[in-house]
Amino acid sequence: MFDQDAMLWDEWADTYNEKSLGPAAPVAAVLAELAAGGPALELGIGMGRVALPLARHGVPVTGLDVSTKMVRHLAERTGDLPVDYRLADMASFTLPGRHTLVYVVASTFYLLASAERQQGCLNCCGRALMAGGRLVVEASVPGSAALPLESGVIPRAVDEGVAKLSIVLHEAQTQLLHSQEVRLSADGTSLRKVTRRYVHLDELDQMAAFAGFTLEARYNGWDRTPYEDGQERHISVYSVPGQLGGGLGEG
Template sequence: MSRLHCCARALSDGGRLVIEAAVPGSSALPLESGIFVRAVGQDYAKVSVVAHDPVTQALRSQEVQLDAEGMRLRHVTRRYTHLPELDLMASVTELRLEARPSGWTLAPYPAHQPRHIDVYSVARELGGGLGDG
């Protein structure tokens, strides 16, 4: 929530915060632990080892690359939020949801889509909706 608060404070009048996100539990952000093969080539392999922690809403992983040079590890931790939680955190930090399309084409967001774009503006601002140029 502190990051949303910093964004809200940094926005000038008419400014927007745009977030591209995957829906937790969808094909874009599966909530499961396991070993996942990402890519295999003639002389390399990329694998993700993922642990899901539903209590902290986190996915912790090691991104592993194996090739002729050896093995490289990259630790990644992703904290996810569900849409109602994101909207609540935004409202507490004086941001209001202005639009939630399913992608950059601004098509409407149906609940089954794995990704969405969120457009927030500062709540103290009046008018100036998305597309009002």
């Protein structure tokens, strides 16, 4: 699985569009507060969309990723910022030292395509945190407009000389969404398959509890508007037992 994921994201590294995920400044501001001055760990650091602005807040960041090409791009952008990375599977990792914050954003958690791998990830997160440390999970809400649970064809972009679309197959029993990301251009057609396992909020809370976490807060956005049923995105903040500085002030 690690090798397959690495090959996929290496293929995407040169064309991956970070801007489609929205501005990172508000994300980094909230995470910096939650890190309470301590070191942070990002799962799926990619090219540093969040890690770099978080490091500019003075938070040392270590990131995990499976893609050599992604972290190569990251290294080119890091400069003197306190950002480090490890090539590792986020479902099974061990790191020296402990962190005050672990975070995984932009539905990256769903790329762990089985309940066992997702639980393994949360277990590793618990071991990577200091007493009182926090875990932040940002993801689309299954069944919302942001993550429809149905098979079909979804147009993504139509630009001069290029069109992008997703062909999606939904497996309800396994909670899997298999998508073929298609890019059509004068240069030819490219296909990249992605499999995601979505997680409903009650299941995520149960998995987190099994790993030793307690839910502290759940937001709809990085302005920390409280989450309400039916919204498209959640930002869930969990903690492990203990005392850590830094609060959960309202936005």
